[in-house]
Structure formats: C-alpha cells, structure tokens
Amino acid sequence: MSENKIVEFLDKESLEDEAAHWLIRMDGDADLTSQELLELNQWRARSPAHKAKLDELAALWNKANILTELAVPVENVQPPRLSTSKRFSRSVFGSIAASLFVAIAVMSIPSSYFRSMDDSNGVYSTKVGQRQTNKLSDGSQVQLNTDTKIRVNFNEQFRDVYLLKGEAHFEIAKNKNSPFRVFAGNGRIRAVGTAFSVHLKKGNDVDIVVSEGRVALAQIADDTSAQVLGGAASHTALSLDAKKLGQLKAGEAVTIAGDELDESINIEYVDVSKRISWTKGVLVFSGETLDEVVSELSRYTNVSIEFAEPELRSIRIGGRFPTGESEIMFAAIESNVGLQVRRVDNNRVVISDSANSNKL
Amino acid sequence: MPNQQDVEDVAQEAYLRAYVAEQKKEIDQPKAFLFTIAKNIALNKLSQKSMQITGYLEDKPELEGVIESPSAYEVAAAHEDFRNYCSAVVGLKGKVREAFLLRKVHGSSHKEIAEKMNVSISSVEKYLRQATIVLSKTLASDTNPALNAHSLSGGKRK
Numbered sequence: 001m002s003e004n005k006i007v008e009f010l011d012k013e014s015l016e017d018e019a020a021h022w023l024i025r026m027d028g029d030a031d032l033t034s035q036e037l038l039e040l041n042q043w044r045a046r047s048p049a050h051k052a053k054l055d056e057l058a059a060l061w062n063k064a065n066i067l068t069e070l071a072v073p074v075e076n077v078q079p080p081r082l083s084t085s086k087r088f089s090r091s092v093f094g095s096i097a098a099s100l101f102v103a104i105a106v107m108s109i110p111s112s113y114f115r116s117m118d119d120s121n122g123v124y125s126t127k128v129g130q131r132q133t134n135k136l137s138d139g140s141q142v143q144l145n146t147d148t149k150i151r152v153n154f155n156e157q158f159r160d161v162y163l164l165k166g167e168a169h170f171e172i173a174k175n176k177n178s179p180f181r182v183f184a185g186n187g188r189i190r191a192v193g194t195a196f197s198v199h200l201k202k203g204n205d206v207d208i209v210v211s212e213g214r215v216a217l218a219q220i221a222d223d224t225s226a227q228v229l230g231g232a233a234s235h236t237a238l239s240l241d242a243k244k245l246g247q248l249k250a251g252e253a254v255t256i257a258g259d260e261l262d263e264s265i266n267i268e269y270v271d272v273s274k275r276i277s278w279t280k281g282v283l284v285f286s287g288e289t290l291d292e293v294v295s296e297l298s299r300y301t302n303v304s305i306e307f308a309e310p311e312l313r314s315i316r317i318g319g320r321f322p323t324g325e326s327e328i329m330f331a332a333i334e335s336n337v338g339l340q341v342r343r344v345d346n347n348r349v350v351i352s353d354s355a356n357s358n359k360l
Numbered sequence: 361m362p363n364q365q366d367v368e369d370v371a372q373e374a375y376l377r378a379y380v381a382e383q384k385k386e387i388d389q390p391k392a393f394l395f396t397i398a399k400n401i402a403l404n405k406l407s408q409k410s411m412q413i414t415g416y417l418e419d420k421p422e423l424e425g426v427i428e429s430p431s432a433y434e435v436a437a438a439h440e441d442f443r444n445y446c447s448a449v450v451g452l453k454g455k456v457r458e459a460f461l462l463r464k465v466h467g468s469s470h471k472e473i474a475e476k477m478n479v480s481i482s483s484v485e486k487y488l489r490q491a492t493i494v495l496s497k498t499l500a501s502d503t504n505p506a507l508n509a510h511s512l513s514g515g516k517r518k
Contacts, residue, residue, distance in 0.1 A: 016496070020489040026413045027488065029469045040416065057492055058417055060499060062410035066442050067449070067464040071399040273443075284439065320439070 018043065019053040023061055069320075125149040126166070129300050129324055131281060139173035140180065143279050145199075146300045146323065154178075167199035169279050171212075197276050209253040211272045278323060286318040293317060294351070297333075301326040305341075308352035312339065402467030448498040452491055455479070459487035460495075 022040055026032065032040065044051045120136040126144045133143045136152060138159055144150065148166025156178075161170070163184030172180045172194050184200045195212035208215065248254055253270040277284045285293050291313035294305045300323045307313055321332045330341040330349060342350050452460055455477065462468040462476060470488075474481045 016493055017489070020492045023413070023492055024485045024488045026416050027409060027463075027470075028485070029471055031412075032416060037416070044417075055417060057496055058413050060496055061492060062413065063441060064445055064464045064495070065403060065406040065410060067445055067461070068399045068403040068406065068467065069442055070446075070461070070465045071402055286439075 015049065015053055016057075019050070019057050022054055023057045026058075027061065120152045120154055123149065123151050128302050129326065131278070131323065138175065138178070138180075141171040143169045145169075145278050163198055163200050165200055167197065167278070169195070169197040169211075169276055171195045197279075206256045207253065208248065208256070209270060209272060209275045210248045210250050211276055212250050214250075215248040277320075281323055283321045283323055284319075285321070287316050288318075289313060290315045290317055290351075293321075294333075297321060297323075297329055300324065301329065302347065304348050306348065306350045308342075308350050312351060312353065402465065405467040406464065444499060445495075448495050451498050452494055455483075456487045456490045456494070459484050460491035463488060 022043060025036070026040075044054060120134075120138070124132070124134050124142070124144060126132045126146060126148045128147045130147075131143070131145060133141060135141055136154070136159075138154065140159070142150065142152075142161065145167035148168055149164040150168055151162040151164060153160040153162070159175075159178050159180040161168075161180070161182045163182060168182075170180075170182060174194065182198055184198050184206055195210070196215055197207075197209040197211065199207040199209075201207060248267060251269060251272055253268045253272075253275065254266065255268075274284045274286070283293075283296060285296075288296075290307075294307075294313075298305055303326050319332070322328050333339060333341050333351065340352050342352060344350055449457065449460065458477060459473050462473045463470075468476065470481050470484050473484045477484065
C-alpha cells in the first residue's frame, strides 16, 4: 500500500493527466472501440491509484451534470420604474400601523457623492409576479419582490425608505453621515450592516433577514410611526421613543409581530441564501409542507391554488421553484412533486393526486 | 450557518448564470419554459453519457453519482453541490471554461463544441481535460464532502 503511495506521489501529474485523458475519451461522442476498452482496463489495472484516480475524476465529471441548472437564466434585471410620489395618498400612510426603522452607519463617503441623491425619491412598485432591481442615487441597491411598494425619501440628513407592502432586499452603500433607514410594519430597527431583507407580511408582521453586517432592532409606538410615515414627526422624536430590542447579525432573522410591542425578540438562525433566493428568481424549499409551499408560491400569482384532496397539504417537499410566470411555477409543481395541476378557469387551479400512483 | 463564503457563492452563481445567458444570447431569447426544456434535454443527454462512463469503469454499472431526472428531494440535496461547482467553475479560464460550460450546462457534444468555438475536436478535448484537472484540485481542496458521498463504487474507494 505504501508502495502505491510512492508511485502515486512520483507520477502524480502524469497519473492525473492520463486519467483525464481516459475520462474525456469516454465522454467523447463515439463509443470506445473494443481495442480502447482493452487498453482502458489495462491502464486501470496498473495500480489501485490508477483506478482510484479515474473513478474520482469520473465521479466529479458525472456530478457536474448538476450545472445544467445554469441553463435556466435568472430573469433579466428591469430598469427602474419610477413614478411620482403624488400617487402616495394619505390613506396608504394610515394603513401602516407602525414603522420599522433601519439605520446604517459605517464608513464615510465624500459628501459630493450624495449631491444628486434626491434623484431617487419617489415610489417604486412591482405587480404580482414581478421582480425589480433599483439602483438608488447613493449607490445603494433595492430589489423589490412580487407585489411590493416602497417610497424613497432621501434628504440631507437621512436616507429613508418606507416599505409600504411586500418584500425588499437592500444592499446599502456605506455613509455614516447619512444613515440609511427602512420603515415598515410594527417596530423599529437600527442597523450597522450592509445587506438585509425586509418583508412586510399580512397582519403587519415584519420579517428581517440579515445577509451581511449587523442590524440593531428597536420598536416605536404606533402613533409615532404613523406620524413619521405622514412626514409629520421629527426624526429626533422618533429616536427618543424607540425601544431597543437587540442586535441581528449576518445569518440571523427575526419576526416582529404586528399586533404587539415586544420587549424582546426571538432570533432565528437561518439559511440566508435560501431565504433570499427570491432575489435570484427562485424559491428554494427543503421539507416544508405543500401547504406552506403553495402559500409562498401564491404570492407570485393572481391565480388561486386549491387542493383537490386535503391530505395533499401535509406532503413535505423540496426543490427549486422558479418565480414569475404562473405556468412555469405550476409546471414545476407537477414535475417536482409529481402531482397534477389542473386549470379550472383563468383564476383558479386545482392540485390533485396524479391518476397514476402517488410517488411520495 | 451562512457566512461570507455563502455570499460569495451566491455572487458566483449569479455571475455564471449571466455568463451562460450571454453565451446563448446570440442564438435566441426563448421563453423561460423553453430554457427548462433545454435544461432537461441537456441533462438527459449528460445522464446517458454518465451512465455509459460508469459502465466502462465497473463490471456491473452502478448509477451513483449519476443525476437521472432528479426528484425534488435530490434537487434540494444537490443545492450545496451546485454551489460548490459554481465556485469551482469560476476558477476556469477562457476557452477551458467556455468548452466546459458548453459541455456541462448545454450538453453539447464534443463536435458541437468544436463547431461553436471554431476549434478542432482535439482542442475541445484538451480544454475538457484541463477543466477536469483544475476542478478536481479545486473541489478536493475544499474538503468537499459532495464528491466522497457519490463515489462510483459505493464507498469502496478510499
């Protein structure tokens, strides 16, 4: 055995080259001739190291088939769709009970950098199933998920963004002179970080996932935030009323309940890449129930998804689902789960057990 | 636990997707579901070839390590492998990368790759050999459990 190791060590480069030669020959368009097959077997018989190296490369090569996944491109980034803040009515403010606050303060950037910052101000929105990346004038990037609306309000003191509905992922350009703040839902966050996702859910629950850096959380009273959203309250008043909740760092997530002001928060440790996979146009599930999966997928389509058999809801599934066009999503349910998705009419599909036996 | 590495991996995956999309752009811009069909066709071709390779190397062909119309569970489990491969592919340069991606993303045959890249088949095979060697070094140095878990001979190796 030790002898083999020496042989392998001495001839490591040529052994690898020869193994690669055989591998790519086998991978070739033409089948091996019987003569070649004979030579291959002679080569493999030369030592266990020979055989092992070729097996290793072949395993690596075969497993690389997984890269076919790359053939399905992520949907193209759309140019910013900026509408004026006139559409932003008082009633929209009223529908937001409280606010969440994110302040980023890290490194300074020359103030000239922000001279034209106001250019970004206004309302940005996506329809159901849409996804949109917006580059803001300070260099920060905001990606809007399906059915999302934000208002950007940059001024000399602060870079404020209000998440009015839906979900957004922020990658913040650092500037300690002008904190970046995100308002949404019920609570307040103060952050010292650069990338995070905020999701304003039904019932005003707010999910925050931090993918990079740090975020400190705090909450403010309902009335204060309502005023802030209306633009009436001063920012100093806001910070005085804030209750600190704790810090989040990269890889951590938290949900702030919409109906109560908590004294503390429950930090979860999450798979960030999975939680923000929507930014790349896919949803990744690993063992969630079909009910949970469908409820998540439903955010991306106006078509309502129903179950023919209630027991299907509790099936646990995994897989990558593309977001965007409903038809593709439904096709993914069929191929990933082995169930039938039947279109009842334009607004309704029904998931049912396939006619043939259920694979799960 | 996600860490900086994960963030980089995401960036690399996004980069590779953009790169692959760029390669395909000149051909056409089909609807999204056509991409999925194209992916499945490529995967079927590659799976057949992989089974053939496994067959050459074993008296009794074992199908481990061959992705054959993967189930949802397998796709989820393969997610991390996918990331590792994306990271490794970013380490390939120029024509080596182009040839490798044409082979493993689009399932193009050696001849098709030669035509697309306007080089000889033997050049294509040289690029693919180089890709194999570079990837094997990159993926092995990551102490990548993915490769060990899918040895060809079901654990006999090592």
